[in-house]
Amino acid sequence: MLEIKDLHVSVAGDTEIIKGLNLTIPAGEVHAIMGPNGSGKSTLSYVLAGRAGYEVTQGSITYMGQDLLALDASERANAGLFLAFQYPVEIPGVQNGYFLRSIVNAQRVSRGESELNPVQFMKQVKEVLKLVKLEPNMLKRSVNEGFSGGEKKRNEILQMALLEPSFCVLDETDSGLDIDALRIVGHGVDALKGPERSFLVITHYQRLLDHVVPDKVHVLQDGRIIHSGDKSLALELEERGYEWLIEAQS
Amino acid sequence: MSQRDVQWGTLLESNITPHPALAELLNPQQRAQAVTSLTARDSQRAEAWRYTRLKGFNDRSLYNVSALAQATPSYTDVSGLSVYRISDLATRSAHLTGLTAEAWSWVSQQLTSQEPLQLLHTLHASDGWVVVVEDDVQGGDLELRHIISSGDQTQAGKVHLNAPQLWVYLGDRAQLKVTEHFGDDGESCSTLALSLSGFSLAQKSQLTYVRAQQSSRDLKKTDHVHLSRVSAQIAADASFKMTSLNLGSDLCRLELDVSLEESGAETDLLGLYLGSGSASIDQHLTLRHLAPQCVSSQRFKGAFGDHSKGIFTGRVIVAPGAHTTTADQYNPNLILSERAKAITRPQLEIYNDQVECSHGATVGQLDEEALFYLKTRGLSEAEALRALTAAFVGEVRAELEDSALINAVDLGLLTTLGLEPHERSVGEEWIDWEQLISGELP
Ligand SMILES: Nc1ncnc2c1ncn2[C@@H]1O[C@H](COP(=O)(O)OP(=O)(O)OP(=O)(O)O)[C@@H](O)[C@H]1O
Ligand SMILES: [Mg+2]
Numbered sequence: 099m100l101e102i103k104d105l106h107v108s109v110a111g112d113t114e115i116i117k118g119l120n121l122t123i124p125a126g127e128v129h130a131i132m133g134p135n136g137s138g139k140s141t142l143s144y145v146l147a148g149r150a151g152y153e154v155t156q157g158s159i160t161y162m163g164q165d166l167l168a169l170d171a172s173e174r175a176n177a178g179l180f181l182a183f184q185y186p187v188e189i190p191g192v193q194n195g196y197f198l199r200s201i202v203n204a205q206r207v208s209r210g211e212s213e214l215n216p217v218q219f220m221k222q223v224k225e226v227l228k229l230v231k232l233e234p235n236m237l238k239r240s241v242n243e244g245f246s247g248g249e250k251k252r253n254e255i256l257q258m259a260l261l262e263p264s265f266c267v268l269d270e271t272d273s274g275l276d277i278d279a280l281r282i283v284g285h286g287v288d289a290l291k292g293p294e295r296s297f298l299v300i301t302h303y304q305r306l307l308d309h310v311v312p313d314k315v316h317v318l319q320d321g322r323i324i325h326s327g328d329k330s331l332a333l334e335l336e337e338r339g340y341e342w343l344i345e346a347q348s
Numbered sequence: 349m350s351q352r353d354v355q356w357g358t359l360l361e362s363n364i365t366p367h368p369a370l371a372e373l374l375n376p377q378q379r380a381q382a383v384t385s386l387t388a389r390d391s392q393r394a395e396a397w398r399y400t401r402l403k404g405f406n407d408r409s410l411y412n413v414s415a416l417a418q419a420t421p422s423y424t425d426v427s428g429l430s431v432y433r434i435s436d437l438a439t440r441s442a443h444l445t446g447l448t449a450e451a452w453s454w455v456s457q458q459l460t461s462q463e464p465l466q467l468l469h470t471l472h473a474s475d476g477w478v479v480v481v482e483d484d485v486q487g488g489d490l491e492l493r494h495i496i497s498s499g500d501q502t503q504a505g506k507v508h509l510n511a512p513q514l515w516v517y518l519g520d521r522a523q524l525k526v527t528e529h530f531g532d533d534g535e536s537c538s539t540l541a542l543s544l545s546g547f548s549l550a551q552k553s554q555l556t557y558v559r560a561q562q563s564s565r566d567l568k569k570t571d572h573v574h575l576s577r578v579s580a581q582i583a584a585d586a587s588f589k590m591t592s593l594n595l596g597s598d599l600c601r602l603e604l605d606v607s608l609e610e611s612g613a614e615t616d617l618l619g620l621y622l623g624s625g626s627a628s629i630d631q632h633l634t635l636r637h638l639a640p641q642c643v644s645s646q647r648f649k650g651a652f653g654d655h656s657k658g659i660f661t662g663r664v665i666v667a668p669g670a671h672t673t674t675a676d677q678y679n680p681n682l683i684l685s686e687r688a689k690a691i692t693r694p695q696l697e698i699y700n701d702q703v704e705c706s707h708g709a710t711v712g713q714l715d716e717e718a719l720f721y722l723k724t725r726g727l728s729e730a731e732a733l734r735a736l737t738a739a740f741v742g743e744v745r746a747e748l749e750d751s752a753l754i755n756a757v758d759l760g761l762l763t764t765l766g767l768e769p770h771e772r773s774v775g776e777e778w779i780d781w782e783q784l785i786s787g788e789l790p
Contacts, residue, residue, distance in 0.1 A: 147724045150716075175726035187721040191739025200735070201725035208726065220785070234785040240739075257725065 117321035133318035178264035195237030284309020428485030476513030595760030623656030655687035
């Protein structure tokens, strides 16, 4: 589904952040990326989503047979790519309900489907609200504005569930969640798993991976994947940290 | 852009055909004075007009459509609400028309004031309206549509000038809502609107005033200049609430001069001004706190695309005796292109220390992160831009009751963004979430 080859990414001022990254994620699989702070995890997620200012200087990303880098952010979204942000953005003045209906309809229209009217939309959103245990009243508030950390993360999962993307990147969706919220998010992701949907889960902790069991775990260090393993690697990292891997590198 | 600027000289010399009744108000000496006053390079005037350069409609002559296009007010039939033509008042003695001496004296004073725009206006005006609401009369609603139309083909190449004026006099505890629209009929000719609106509010009266200015014409092909002056004098415990929309023109100046003259007077001034193309939009406010315990609020929002320019000058004068004054001023500006520019100039002149003044003036761009966030959800660049600018103006838009005005704001935004009207809107359509959430909709 996703194939990243020898990816090099620089940000403003020619600072290279991603330094030759290779990663292949087949359809239906869940891959986890772990790694120290500042190793380039969020940068990778932004490059996948198409954020301006991140320059790909070398390498390629192929998504469902097409050149992902040739698409802009909204085309990628409409092609089924979704990023749950590490820090969801507050948008004062844009009501969450309008926002959710607009993005659902934008994607429907891009697929040649008809738009949902408010009642049809409401029916759909009510289901999903239950899934992530958010109150319908949050539809009346501005997007993420004044939401607690956990509510923001759940609003991300809510959008993911509404949009039903094929490829989901979750950037530390588990950070800042209490134990119950973690279970809710884990359960939400689990509910979306399927043979045609893949996940890239960026996390610092093993606990989300209890709910969303990964097929593979990768360690990102200084812009490269330095080690890959199965789900047991996450447990090992939790116990031993990253030092032993970094030392083995040098 | 010399083409679209106005030259005082041109305005003063060509086609000056004021209504005979109005011409009498200005004697030759005063007229000469007006010319001198308007053309003088007086330093104070130069400062006040620093950002609106009025030079040269080239040699294109003006075609004064005021007489033809004189809008007639439509208003609710309320006894105690009277509407007069200025020409009638000026030719007959006031007592014959039923107008009180007080009201007439106020009107005459306004008509002969030495304010530059007033002088200029008087030279071109053909007529205008006086509205009087008697003590305790409420429920009045009056609307004027000043639409410049280009009916006469023989005048097609000329700049069509319209110079309307409206003077409203409210008695004690009277209430009135006034709406003025400024625009054109969509044909292709350049326009110049010179408008005056003045309000006198007696004690405990309340006036709600909405003014909307937009151009339906292609700003690229024709020139649209809008120069207007709004003044209000507010007595004890009276309230003046204004919403001003300047939604599109090449050159626009709104002069707003509000005096809180007696204790307990209040004013709430809300404005939205948009610029596109090479427009220059000048909002020039003077607010005078002349008495104790008065409250004022100015909230003006500006958004500018292409290489347009917005200027906000908010002068707040708090007189020595005006203790316990509350004056808030808020002027956020949104810059939508690299070449667009916004200037904000809060000017507080406070002559006593029992004053609570707040001001927040900002110039900023759309939040890149928010734009990216919206796009990662599948909205196009245009949709995302539209959502965020709509959010920016939402505060003003939310206060509009008339759906035609809401549409006008939305269209104005599209022009500002350089977008076509069919781009999807986010957050613009009205949905009753309460009902939807509780499942009461069909
Ligand atoms: N726009 C930018 N300009 C300059 N440096 C940047 C920019 N974006 C990221 N970086 C740098 O790139 C490195 C990787 O950042 P990134 O956010 O990808 O790390 P991360 O692995 O997600 O870390 P964390 O675990 O703390 O979330 C950091 O050193 C960061 O400071
Ligand atoms: Mg990160």
